[in-house]
Every structure is written in C-alpha cells, then in structure tokens.
Amino acid sequence: MFAADCAQAEIHDPQLKAAYKTCHDYLRSTSAEEFWCLQLMPPALRPAGWALLAAYSLADDLADTTEGDGSQRLREWREALDTDLRHGTSEDPVRQALVHTMWCWNLKTAAFDVTFTALEKDALRTAPAAATWQQWRTRSKDTNVPFMLQCLTMLRHAGLDIPLHLTRLDAYQRLSDGLFLTDSLTDLADDLDRGDITLPTEELHRFGVCETDLLQHRWTPAVQALISHLLNTARTWLDQPQLWTGLPPGPAVVLRTGCTLYRARLHAAEKAGPALLQHAARPTLAARLRITGPGRLLAATTWRLFPLPELRTAPPPTRPVLPAPRTASPELPQPPEPHADGVRPPALPAECMPRHVAIIMDGNGRWATARGLPRNDGHKAGGKALVDVVHGAAEIGLPHLTVYLLSTENLEKRPPQEIDKLLTFAREQLESRDFLRYDVRIRWAGLPDGLPSDFVDLLRTNQAATEDRTGLTLTFCLNYGGRSELTQAADSLASAARTGQLQGTRVSEHLLRSHLPLGDLPDVDLLWRTGGEQRISNFLPWHTAYAELLFTDKLWPDIDRRDLWKAMTQYSHRHRRYGAAPASQPVVPAQEARLGTSG
Known part of the structure; x- marks a missing residue:
C-alpha cells in the first residue's frame, strides 16, 4: 500500500x-x-x-x-x-x-x-x-x-x-x-x-x-x-x-x-x-x-x-544541492568592542530573542540640519552609530542584522554630491576592514546599476572574505528596493519556465522565495525605524510579512547599542500570533503606544 x-x-x-x-x-x-x-x-x-x-x-x-x-x-x-x-x-x-x-x-x-x-x-x-x-x-x-x-x-x-x-x-x-x-x-x-x-x-x-x-x-x-x-x-x-x-x-x-x-x-x-x-x-x-x-x-x-474535483500534485520544480555548511574562520575573531560606558546587554530568554532585526536608519540629514551642519556630517555621524549598533548586536548574540543604507529611490532623487559622500563613508568603512576582525559575515542586497564599479567590487570582496563566518550576519541593503527584488524573483522564475527548468504547473511560496536574490535570509522578526517616521519605505516586503514593527523618534546619529537592546527587549514582550486570534487582549504599555502589530 x-x-x-x-x-x-x-x-x-x-x-x-x-x-x-x-x-x-x-x-x-x-x-x-x-x-x-x-x-x-x-x-x-x-x-x-x-x-x-x-x-x-x-x-x-x-x-x-x-x-x-x-x-x-x-x-x-x-x-x-x-x-x-x-x-x-x-x-x-x-x-x-x-x-x-x-x-x-x-x-x-x-x-x-x-x-x-x-x-x-x-x-x-x-x-x-x-x-x-x-x-x-x-x-x-x-x-x-x-x-x-x-x-x-x-x-x-x-x-x-x-x-x-x-x-x-x-x-x-x-x-x-x-x-x-x-x-x-x-x-x-x-x-x-x-x-x-x-x-x-x-x-x-x-x-x-x-x-x-x-x-x-x-x-x-x-x-x-x-x-x-x-x-x-x-x-x-x-x-x-x-x-x-x-x-x-x-x-x-x-x-x-x-x-x-x-x-x-x-x-x-x-x-x-x-x-x-x-x-x-x-x-x-x-x-x-x-x-x-x-x-x-x-x-x-x-x-x-465523490472524488476531489481537481487533484494536483507535483514534485518540487527544482531541488538544489545543499551547499557545504559554513565553518568557523581558522583565525579566532576578536570579541565585539564593549560600550564606552561599560554597559552590558540584557539577559533575554532564548525563546524570546529575535533572530533577525532589520533597521531603517532614518534622521541623518535632520540631525545635521538641527545643528547647523551639512547633511554629510549627519551621514558620517550615522556611520559611527551603525558601528556601535553592530558591536551591540554581536555582543547580545543576534544572528541577523539588516540595515537600509541606500534605496534605489535615494540614488535617483538625492543630490549626486550627497550620494557621493554617503558612498565615500561606506567605502572608508569597508576599506578599513574593521568588521573583518570580528565574527561578522557581511552580505549585500541591492543592484549594481548606478554604483561605481570599484565600489561594487569592494562590496563583493568583503562578502567573499567573510562568507565562512558563523556569528552575526550583517546585510547591507544598498541601492536596494523591495519591489525591484520581487520583480527580479518573478523574472528569474519566468526565465526558468522558458528554459524548461521548472516542472509542474504551480508556483509555491517556497519556490518563489528560492528565486529571491537573498532568499536564504530568514524572515524579519523586528523591523525598527528611527527618526519619527512610520512607514516601511519599500524595505524587505517579502521578509517583513510577519515582522513586529517599532517606530521611535530618536534620530539615527543619536542611536547606540543600548537603543538596539531596548528594541529587542520590547520585542521579547510581544505575543506573536501569525494571524491567530489572541486568547485575551494584551495591555500595551504607554511607552509602546506607537508600536505596530503583527496581526
């Protein structure tokens, strides 16, 4: 049988x-x-x-x-x-x-x-x-x-x-x-x-x-x-x-x-x-x-x-070979640098820890304008804030951190001088090879079109140099757009269908995901936006389908690892239902009144 x-x-x-x-x-x-x-x-x-x-x-x-x-x-x-x-x-x-x-x-x-x-x-x-x-x-x-x-x-x-x-x-x-x-x-x-x-x-x-x-x-x-x-x-x-x-x-x-x-x-x-x-x-x-x-x-x-009216089964369209598991780097990476004030991360229960935090780092320009400084100074201060947050993520044991550095819309609509300065700061960070000293795996999500070719080569070099790291995975979304990512996946599927690589007649969620540029990136648990705005701005639409949303007023250059830890602590108090009805309506503390919900 x-x-x-x-x-x-x-x-x-x-x-x-x-x-x-x-x-x-x-x-x-x-x-x-x-x-x-x-x-x-x-x-x-x-x-x-x-x-x-x-x-x-x-x-x-x-x-x-x-x-x-x-x-x-x-x-x-x-x-x-x-x-x-x-x-x-x-x-x-x-x-x-x-x-x-x-x-x-x-x-x-x-x-x-x-x-x-x-x-x-x-x-x-x-x-x-x-x-x-x-x-x-x-x-x-x-x-x-x-x-x-x-x-x-x-x-x-x-x-x-x-x-x-x-x-x-x-x-x-x-x-x-x-x-x-x-x-x-x-x-x-x-x-x-x-x-x-x-x-x-x-x-x-x-x-x-x-x-x-x-x-x-x-x-x-x-x-x-x-x-x-x-x-x-x-x-x-x-x-x-x-x-x-x-x-x-x-x-x-x-x-x-x-x-x-x-x-x-x-x-x-x-x-x-x-x-x-x-x-x-x-x-x-x-x-x-x-x-x-x-x-x-x-x-x-x-x-x-009374047979099933339309029984449709098919094997998976493709079954890729599993890649070799990542192993630890032969050189022992340094531990993350401690905070200047010596603060330590909170001890969150393992089952309440998010696996993936994504951040829209908003407010650099406004921070500089409020101080009478050029907008470029805001981006430079924001870069320093990012470094501290990355160390804080590694220190608390966060597996995945994804940051929105530059959207495709930014690249098209911001003044060229501002884009050049932002890319210069990013280039300096990558060329310093600072993150290479720690157990951080660097990845890049975005399009090469419109970026300097040497900068794209630098991104890919850092990505290749850290691909065996097993600690924090740090993904830079640079010249990135969520709709563009979905369009790429659809185009890839259509190409596979035209060339006969697909078997069966249905497109499943898992099949579509396998054609995303970063389909192996886990779903976002917590999407955090600084700077007072409350929108997701075309950021990771696939991966944030069930993300908990957090909007805070502090501008990004004023952020440090303590704010990341606070955001993760607030996440640990959420009850994630994935669409199910709650047994009872939880009380939302006053300080969390601006938090989004997962539905």
Whole structure:
C-alpha cells in the first residue's frame, strides 16, 4: 500500500520515497490512531499527511525529551528546517519529506512557528502549568489547530474547499480541546514521569487533588473523581455530530472515524483505572480494527463516489544541492568592542530573542540640519552609530542584522554630491576592514546599476572574505528596493519556465522565495525605524510579512547599542500570533503606544 500511495502522489525518486517511508513507519509505531486517520484520506494526499504529522510529532518528542536540552534540540531542528525549506531538500529524512510536501502544496511556515514556539516554551519550562481552562485552551489551540489548518489548506489546494462556519467556532474549539484532553489523559503517566501536569490546576483544586499525589502516581479517591470527570468532558467534546454532518462526504468520514478512534482511547483510559498513572493507555488492536476496518472501506467508497474535483500534485520544480555548511574562520575573531560606558546587554530568554532585526536608519540629514551642519556630517555621524549598533548586536548574540543604507529611490532623487559622500563613508568603512576582525559575515542586497564599479567590487570582496563566518550576519541593503527584488524573483522564475527548468504547473511560496536574490535570509522578526517616521519605505516586503514593527523618534546619529537592546527587549514582550486570534487582549504599555502589530 505504501508504494501505491507514493505512486498516486507522484513520488518516484528513491531517496524521497525513503524519506516518506521514515515518516510512515515512525507514525505507525508511535501515533497509531492518527496514522490510521490519515489512511482514510485519498491515496495521493496520504504521504503529505505522514510528513506533516511526523514533523509535529517529532517536534513534540524533542521538546519532551529528558535527555539534554530539549528546547535547544527543538530550536536547532527548527532552524535546520528553515534552511532546508530555502534549498528545497534536506539530509534529514523527516525534514526532506516535509520540505517536499510544503513545496508541493504551498503550505505556510507560520503554522509551524506557532506550534514550535509553544513546544519550546514547554521544553524550557517557562510556560507555567495551565492554571485555568482558558490558559489550557490556549495551549491546546497552539498545539493542535495549526496541524488541522495545514490539512485544510492541502485539501483546498487539491480542489476541495471546506468552509469553516462562523456559527460553529465554539464547536471547532471544543473538538480541538477534546483531542488535546484525550492526549493529556491517555499520556498522563508519561507526562508525570517528566514532572509535568498537563491538566488545568483549577480542576485539580475543584476536586481537591493534591499535585504531589499525581506526581507520585498515587490513585486517591480525589484523583479518581477528577479523571472520571475529565474523561466524560472529553467524550462530550468529541461527540459533536453536527460538525461532520455539514462536511463533504469524504472529510466527514475521516472526521467521524477519527473521533471514534479517540473515544476508544478514552475507553482504554477508563478501563486502565489506577494503571493510568503508570503507563500510557491505548485501545487494543482488536478494538482499533473494529473501527478502522469499516472506516477504511467507507472512506474508499466515498472518495470513489465523490472524488476531489481537481487533484494536483507535483514534485518540487527544482531541488538544489545543499551547499557545504559554513565553518568557523581558522583565525579566532576578536570579541565585539564593549560600550564606552561599560554597559552590558540584557539577559533575554532564548525563546524570546529575535533572530533577525532589520533597521531603517532614518534622521541623518535632520540631525545635521538641527545643528547647523551639512547633511554629510549627519551621514558620517550615522556611520559611527551603525558601528556601535553592530558591536551591540554581536555582543547580545543576534544572528541577523539588516540595515537600509541606500534605496534605489535615494540614488535617483538625492543630490549626486550627497550620494557621493554617503558612498565615500561606506567605502572608508569597508576599506578599513574593521568588521573583518570580528565574527561578522557581511552580505549585500541591492543592484549594481548606478554604483561605481570599484565600489561594487569592494562590496563583493568583503562578502567573499567573510562568507565562512558563523556569528552575526550583517546585510547591507544598498541601492536596494523591495519591489525591484520581487520583480527580479518573478523574472528569474519566468526565465526558468522558458528554459524548461521548472516542472509542474504551480508556483509555491517556497519556490518563489528560492528565486529571491537573498532568499536564504530568514524572515524579519523586528523591523525598527528611527527618526519619527512610520512607514516601511519599500524595505524587505517579502521578509517583513510577519515582522513586529517599532517606530521611535530618536534620530539615527543619536542611536547606540543600548537603543538596539531596548528594541529587542520590547520585542521579547510581544505575543506573536501569525494571524491567530489572541486568547485575551494584551495591555500595551504607554511607552509602546506607537508600536505596530503583527496581526
């Protein structure tokens, strides 16, 4: 059956089939109920389901590990996925299958970001045990809903649009909660072994359950009453026939059978009694077969009678070879220079740190004019501010810093003398090779047209000289325009189509990104503009799609690393939702009243 499913999904490459087989076998051994639910999908969609669910399950396993730092392992896996998505392939089998799936079906990474962030907090134990049902439901939503949305997106791209009725939002939430509560109850023993209580503490207090009794696996009358109540609650949330009666026939069979399988898990937990605190509860093979046998027969018949209207699958158009990993420079780089006042960076939690900060350095000219100085002096002072900010970024451990030095509009509309002076200051900084003494990787984004050829050569020389650095990546956007960047990507795609390099008929988000001039640059987490203006000025439109926005009044020459650290600290207090609705509206402090939101 595996081979037939791969053939239906047009997966023929042996290495890629092996990657999907890894996902298939992993799920079959660790997530039997979820695996058999996926087997109710049309054969052409099953491999994609294996890849998605295997990725979510593996991330959960990494976060739950008691060996080593689970949060660090999860963060490394997540960063590796970002890299693999840009290149279109991976050396890790689960990620290779996932990348292929996401390229084929144009799935968004934002859903993974929500789940991975929640799991990372769990692994760090920075997220307190859910005190209330509302807090518990937030964790349920962040864990389960992204996977469901990915599956709905895949069905929509396959030609079957399943509308989510606004009148049933509460019912959808209860279903998600029912799945999460079933997982929490049937895996209670494993969670307790790690010292975790995944049940709302308000329910523990309501039934008089002592947390110590649970953590020590003691089956008291209070614990028994609590478990019985929660089992009945989960059954009620899973038993909502109105949810599948309004669905198209195929998805209705999948959802109904899935809920039946989960109710079988609840029955196994009820039968386990005190043993529920000792080991995970799962239905017997016979019980599972009584459900999946008729379910598979009914699903096959239903999909045959009501096929997907337009099933479209294709392998990724191109799968570039992964570049050799960057290694540290053989010469030991110097540490960043400390601030003149000796201030040290704040200790931000790792999970709250931005990976990529982009800055629009505005206000140089106004700073000089306010002091009765030539505008050129403002650019020179701004250059000094940039040097201090770069040292501050390296000092706090920021992976990526991108700065807007000169836009294509600046080059066309500013007086030539001012442009010459600005380029002179930039040339002096590059020729000094100052940044080469530190663990800073220099990159350039922009067009060579209109720039002096020797200056372009200098940019490229610095870029080549630092390409093996593994610390801060400093990207200079110089003669850069965001729309121009997107136009370049579209032109590159059109050229590839004309020359026959593209396979398939659809352009996915990941494919388009791979044709951007700096497609491997990670998304911007924080976009900061100084100088009092509140616009993004054609700066990194692709990479800032979900960026947090920060606008401050201070002019750029007055900025130093302390302002960068303050901006990063404000970012660490944001709750990034990637389009999801907040559990409750956060209070915005007065000093952050001018901050943008991520939506």
